Amino acid sequence: MSPVLSAILFALVASPSTYKLTRSIAGDWVATSEGTAKIGGLILHAFVFAFLLHLLWRMMMKRSKKAKY
Numbered sequence: 001m002s003p004v005l006s007a008i009l010f011a012l013v014a015s016p017s018t019y020k021l022t023r024s025i026a027g028d029w030v031a032t033s034e035g036t037a038k039i040g041g042l043i044l045h046a047f048v049f050a051f052l053l054h055l056l057w058r059m060m061m062k063r064s065k066k067a068k069y
Helices: 003-014 016-025 039-068
Strands: none
Touching: 003 016, 003 039, 016 039
């Protein structure tokens, strides 16, 4: 998998805008009103990042297997 895709995914998940959006959905325990992460938000976003990275990896593996045949 491309390190660039991983970096883009991380930037999206770790951005203050994403924390603000998550705060509006999940509540104040995720982040401050400025988008600064709280510990609960860091843990949540770490799991989301790992899950999305896993899905991206699986999609890339399926694509590479199809390209070989």
